[in-house]
Amino acid sequence: MQHDNPLRDILAANVEQTMGVIEPLLADIRHAGELITDSFLRDGKLMLCGCSGASAISQYLTSMLANGIEYERPSLPAMMLSSNAVATVDVNSQRDVYARQIHALGHTGDVLLLFSANTNAPALVRAVMAAHERHISVIAITGAEDQDVSATLAQDNREIYVATSSKTRIIEAHVLIAHCLCALIEQSLFGIGESA
Numbered sequence: 001m002q003h004d005n006p007l008r009d010i011l012a013a014n015v016e017q018t019m020g021v022i023e024p025l026l027a028d029i030r031h032a033g034e035l036i037t038d039s040f041l042r043d044g045k046l047m048l049c050g051c052s053g054a055s056a057i058s059q060y061l062t063s064m065l066a067n068g069i070e071y072e073r074p075s076l077p078a079m080m081l082s083s084n085a086v087a088t089v090d091v092n093s094q095r096d097v098y099a100r101q102i103h104a105l106g107h108t109g110d111v112l113l114l115f116s117a118n119t120n121a122p123a124l125v126r127a128v129m130a131a132h133e134r135h136i137s138v139i140a141i142t143g144a145e146d147q148d149v150s151a152t153l154a155q156d157n158r159e160i161y162v163a164t165s166s167k168t169r170i171i172e173a174h175v176l177i178a179h180c181l182c183a184l185i186e187q188s189l190f191g192i193g194e195s196a
Contacts, residue, residue, distance in 0.1 A: 014172070021164050021173050028160045029177055032113075032139045033184030035158065039111045039137070040189065045077035047106060047136075049098045049127055050115035053171055055083060057115045061178040069182050071192045076185065079105075083123070098127035108135040115178075117143045117170045128152040141177055143170035 036046055046065065048058040058080055065078035081101045083094075102112065112131040116124050124140075125148050131138045138157040140149055144165045153159055162173045186192040 017164075017166075017169055018172055018176065021162055021169055022176060025160055025162070025173075025177070028158065029180050030184065032158050032160060033181050033188070035137055035139065036111050036113070036181065037185050037188040039109060040076055040185070042109050044107070044109035044111065045079060046111050046113055047079055047081055047102065048113045048115075049081040049083070049124065050117075051083070051119050051121040051124055052117070054115035054117045054119070054174065057117075057171070057174050057178055058113070060175070061113075061182060064178070064182040065185070068192075069179070069186065071186070071190075073186065073190050073192060076189075081127070095122040096126050097123050099123075099130035102127060102130040102134060102136065106131065106134040106136045110134075111137045111139060113139045113141070114149070115141045115174050116146045116149050117167060117174060119146070121149075124149050125152050128157075141174055143167070143174075 039046065048062050049055070050058040062078045062080040065076040067075070081098045083097050106112070112127060114124050114127060128138055128140070128149065129152060132154055138153060139160070140146075140153055140157065141160045141162070142149055143162050150159060150161070160177060162170045164170060164173070183193055
């Protein structure tokens with residue numbers, strides 16, 4: 001892969017690595033999109049959360065679902081669980097920051113989607129536990145070192161595990177998965193993006 005431009009080599013290697021990480025996950029991504037779509041069709045909502053950089057991906061997907069990716073369409077019932085408002089009330093409640101909101105706002109038929117990029121965050125583990133208590137389906141998009149989150153998932157939960165130790169590739173894969181989920185949901189609900 002010798003080129004005159006080293007940046008081209010970096011980008012080519014990135015695309016190749018990302019495809020290698022994402023390709024084995026295509027069926028899992030499709031199933032997650034179907035689960036979210038089914039929840040929307042049954043008047044459920046999608047609650048999203050994440051810690052550190054993964055929180056930004058959760059917020060980004062929430063925005064895409066509310067506003068659409070490239071097409072005008074109705075907003076979808078997705079909400080970002082906040083880590084700021086609750087955590088500032090009581091510093092000791094930071095590990096329950098998402099769990100409290102799930103208990104207050106979540107209902108059977110809703111879906112919790114969490115992004116975790118190599119962080120065994122107690123707040124995410126507690127969020128999964130709260131979702132189980134409220135009979136809420138869980139989709140966890142995880143990375144190589146998320147054993148605590150993975151271990152908390154129930155058998156009927158979905159995990160989209162990005163199998164790489166590179167934090168950069170994990171974050172890139174998570175963003176791509178967010179795009180894929182939004183596109184799948186838009187296609188299922190509105191026919192947007194279907195090829196002619």
